[in-house]
Amino acid sequence: MDSAQIVNIIIALFLPPLAVFLEKGWGTECILDLVLTILFFFPGMLYALYIVLAQHTSR
Known part of the structure; x- marks a missing residue:
């Protein structure tokens, strides 16, 4: 697990939509x-x- x-x-x-936006960008997941x-x-x-966790485990 990196920083x-x-x-x-x-x-x-604390800010769930921001975390999804940073991982996936603006799209259906963020909405x-x-x-x-x-x-x-x-x-x-x-x-x-x-x-967030699924994105990092698939890398």
Whole structure:
């Protein structure tokens, strides 16, 4: 686990849409996470963690 992944995980905990945007760019994943975060913060955070951790394990 490198420092970039740790920073992305911390961002995913506090600002989930930003973490998804940094990993995937502006697209359906970012819009979905933004909606999840606006409606219910916890699902948006879980989705962002999933995106961040899945992105780093596939590299």
